[in-house]
Amino acid sequence: MTIRTAEADIAKPLPRSSRLRWLLLIVGGTLLSLLLASGILAIRFLNEMHTQQQIVSHALAARTQKLSGLLLSVQSYNDAVQQFVALEQAARKPARQQLDRLTVEIDSDLKRYPTDRDSTEAELLDGMQNVFTQQRTLYISVLAAKPDERRRQALKLISDRMVPLQRQILGWSGKLQTWNGERLQHADRALVTEFGSLQGGLSRVLSIGFGSGLLLVLGSMAYIIRLERQTHGRYVQLAQSQHELQRLSSRLVDAQETERRSLSRELHDGIGQALGALLVDIGRLSTTLTDDRPEVRTQLDNMKSVAETTLLSVRNIALLLRPSMLDDLGLVAALEWQGREVSRRSEIEVSVESENMPEDLPDEYGICIYRLVQEALNNAVRHSGARNAKVTVEHSARAIAVQVSDDGRGFDPTRVRGLGILGMEERVHRLGGTFTVRSQPGQGVAITANLPFPPASGNHS
Amino acid sequence: MKKTGVLLADDHTLIRAGLRMVVEAQSDLSVVGEASNGREAVGMAEALKPDVVVMDIGMPSLNGIEAAREIRKTLPDTQIVMLSMHSDEGYVLRALKAGAKAYLLKDSAEADLAQAIRAAAAEKSFFSPAVGKVLLEDYMRKLQRTGAEDSYELLSPREREILQLVAEGKSSKEIAALLNLSVYTVETHRAHVMQKLNVHGIPELILYAVRKGIIS
Numbered sequence: 001m002t003i004r005t006a007e008a009d010i011a012k013p014l015p016r017s018s019r020l021r022w023l024l025l026i027v028g029g030t031l032l033s034l035l036l037a038s039g040i041l042a043i044r045f046l047n048e049m050h051t052q053q054q055i056v057s058h059a060l061a062a063r064t065q066k067l068s069g070l071l072l073s074v075q076s077y078n079d080a081v082q083q084f085v086a087l088e089q090a091a092r093k094p095a096r097q098q099l100d101r102l103t104v105e106i107d108s109d110l111k112r113y114p115t116d117r118d119s120t121e122a123e124l125l126d127g128m129q130n131v132f133t134q135q136r137t138l139y140i141s142v143l144a145a146k147p148d149e150r151r152r153q154a155l156k157l158i159s160d161r162m163v164p165l166q167r168q169i170l171g172w173s174g175k176l177q178t179w180n181g182e183r184l185q186h187a188d189r190a191l192v193t194e195f196g197s198l199q200g201g202l203s204r205v206l207s208i209g210f211g212s213g214l215l216l217v218l219g220s221m222a223y224i225i226r227l228e229r230q231t232h233g234r235y236v237q238l239a240q241s242q243h244e245l246q247r248l249s250s251r252l253v254d255a256q257e258t259e260r261r262s263l264s265r266e267l268h269d270g271i272g273q274a275l276g277a278l279l280v281d282i283g284r285l286s287t288t289l290t291d292d293r294p295e296v297r298t299q300l301d302n303m304k305s306v307a308e309t310t311l312l313s314v315r316n317i318a319l320l321l322r323p324s325m326l327d328d329l330g331l332v333a334a335l336e337w338q339g340r341e342v343s344r345r346s347e348i349e350v351s352v353e354s355e356n357m358p359e360d361l362p363d364e365y366g367i368c369i370y371r372l373v374q375e376a377l378n379n380a381v382r383h384s385g386a387r388n389a390k391v392t393v394e395h396s397a398r399a400i401a402v403q404v405s406d407d408g409r410g411f412d413p414t415r416v417r418g419l420g421i422l423g424m425e426e427r428v429h430r431l432g433g434t435f436t437v438r439s440q441p442g443q444g445v446a447i448t449a450n451l452p453f454p455p456a457s458g459n460h461s
Numbered sequence: 462m463k464k465t466g467v468l469l470a471d472d473h474t475l476i477r478a479g480l481r482m483v484v485e486a487q488s489d490l491s492v493v494g495e496a497s498n499g500r501e502a503v504g505m506a507e508a509l510k511p512d513v514v515v516m517d518i519g520m521p522s523l524n525g526i527e528a529a530r531e532i533r534k535t536l537p538d539t540q541i542v543m544l545s546m547h548s549d550e551g552y553v554l555r556a557l558k559a560g561a562k563a564y565l566l567k568d569s570a571e572a573d574l575a576q577a578i579r580a581a582a583a584e585k586s587f588f589s590p591a592v593g594k595v596l597l598e599d600y601m602r603k604l605q606r607t608g609a610e611d612s613y614e615l616l617s618p619r620e621r622e623i624l625q626l627v628a629e630g631k632s633s634k635e636i637a638a639l640l641n642l643s644v645y646t647v648e649t650h651r652a653h654v655m656q657k658l659n660v661h662g663i664p665e666l667i668l669y670a671v672r673k674g675i676i677s
Contacts, residue, residue: 268519269472273473273475273476276473276475276476276479276567277473277475277476277478277479279568279571280476280479280480280482280483280570280571281479283483283571283572284482284483284571287571308568311568315546324519325547325552327519327524328518328519328524328525328526329526329551329552333551333552333555334551337547337551340549340550340551340599341549343599343602344598344599344602349602349603349606349607
């Protein structure tokens with residue numbers, strides 16, 4: 001009853017631990033997915049940053065290139081104007097064409113400058129264009145003048161107006177260059193800031209994740225340790241109770257044996273003696289009885305037969321409780337007697353063989369082997385339908401081997417395990433021995449016990 | 462005529478009292494002492510040197526068989542009548558091996574006791590009729606179940622005669638004188654009997670004879 005309850009307790013899952021398991025799963029899963037998400041986010045962000053930086057540096061390179069192209073064209077234009085002024089009338093025509101070409105080139109250069117410009121950049125470019133337009137207007141006015149006047153004015157114009165304008169263009173272009181540099185720096189700074197914020201976010205997520213992971217691990221560890229302690233405690237309890245149970249059952253066997261012995265003694269000495277004395281008295285009475293009272297003799301005979309029957313059954317009960325031949329004749333003779341008894345009252349012919357059995361076998365061994373054989377033969381009589389049974393006891397160097405076999409119908413020992421077999425096993429285990437039942441349906445039964453003898457010290461108390 | 466001195470050994474006072482009355486009722490027998498266990502019986506036998514000890518097998522301290530063996534060892538002239546509740550051959554054979562001459566069942570003790578004591582005192586065997594019956598039944602059952610042959614059929618008439626005389630407790634010399642044969646011839650017959658019956662020693666031979674009802 002108690003055992004059943006304990007089993008049910010073990011089999012029923014504890015609701016608290018199941019909830020904890022779910023919690024652990026959810027928290028662990030969340031942590032892992034958090035880490036995964038932040039990792040993916042960081043990678044994507046880094047990619048984007050890389051692309052942006054590339055765009056920025058491309059833009060800068062393009063602007064620088066265009067700007068230097070522009071400057072080069074303006075320079076060439078100026079050179080061409082100066083040459084043009086210095087040239088003779090005849091050679092001016094191709095130079096004039098050259099100038100026109102350069103003008104168109106500069107215009108297109110200005111137009112081709114990257115269109116994604118901000119206000120400052122546009123302002124600067126407009127400034128440049130204005131200066132250039134002024135320059136051109138100047139040239140055109142120079143060109144439009146009469147040649148001698150032009151020659152006169154030209155050098156003055158160039159030195160007075162052209163050079164400052166030229167410088168202005170250079171100044172504008174320098175400003176543009178600086179602006180471009182600033183823009184690059186600005187973009188870099190923005191990137192660094194963004195990177196910094198990402199880093200901060202990532203490390204926050206990571207530290208939260210790590211912290212809660214650590215907490216989770218510590219919590220789980222603590223819980224596992226507690227569970228382990230509980231399990232260990234239960235195991236110790238279980239082992240203890242098993243040990244107790246074993247001790248109890250061994251004491252039960254002892255107590256049973258003692259009880260049987262005292263009962264047997266009681267029957268034998270008390271009732272048996274009284275009946276024996278009664279029989280002796282009846283016998284004496286009948287010898288002194290004269291023949292003239294036949295009815296008294298009949299009564300006496302009746303009394304005698306009743307007393308005899310009663311004595312016989314008392315004796316049989318006493319014998320069953322405690323085989324006195326074990327005390328009177330020793331184990332081997334008692335086994336032989338047992339075998340003949342079974343042969344007498346059943347259809348089985350029992351043979352008993354013994355070898356090297358010591359004369360002074362301790363009582364606990366004698367009773368163990370005797371009861372084992374008794375139970376095995378009883379089983380054979382009741383269940384096997386055997387014709388022959390064989391009992392062997394043999395003492396070798398370290399053990400006594402007992403075997404009871406029959407040629408009956410056998411059984412499946414993995415399925416059938418009666419109380420009788422359990423009792424035999426218990427007795428054998430108490431003496432530190434091993435016990436086996438070998439049988440198959442139709443193959444008879446062989447019950448074997450091996451008892452260490454002489455017993456190892458401390459084997460039983 | 463000198464009375465036969467009897468020592469009674471039984472751990473039950475009532476039984477002893479009953480036995481004493483049976484013995485005292487006989488004019489040629491007298492009880493010389495009573496012992497209540499095997500150890501005491503050995504001591505008293507050595508002190509009193511009775512002609513016959515009537516001994517119960519199941520006794521505390523030292524059982525009847527061990528006590529009988531010790532008494533026979535120190536007092537070869539003292540004969541033993543064994544009292545027992547068991548008619549099993551294990552008991553009978555061990556009692557014989559311990560040197561008992563007579564084997565009585567307690568049930569029938571009062572009827573046969575005087576006769577058994579007289580037989581033992583004359584160094585003859587005596588067994589309760591019921592013992593022979595049980596032994597024979599065991600023997601016949603075994604023969605029947607194992608399909609073996611009754612070895613008694615193998616004996617010649619002369620051998621049967623000698624078996625009976627040996628079982629009755631007679632020595633080879635007595636038998637030779639009785640049958641008018643040489644001691645050597647008697648010994649040869651005896652060896653043949655033992656061989657044919659597959660018995661080892663006089664106690665087993667006596668047991669066999671009791672079983673076959675040759676002696677009682």
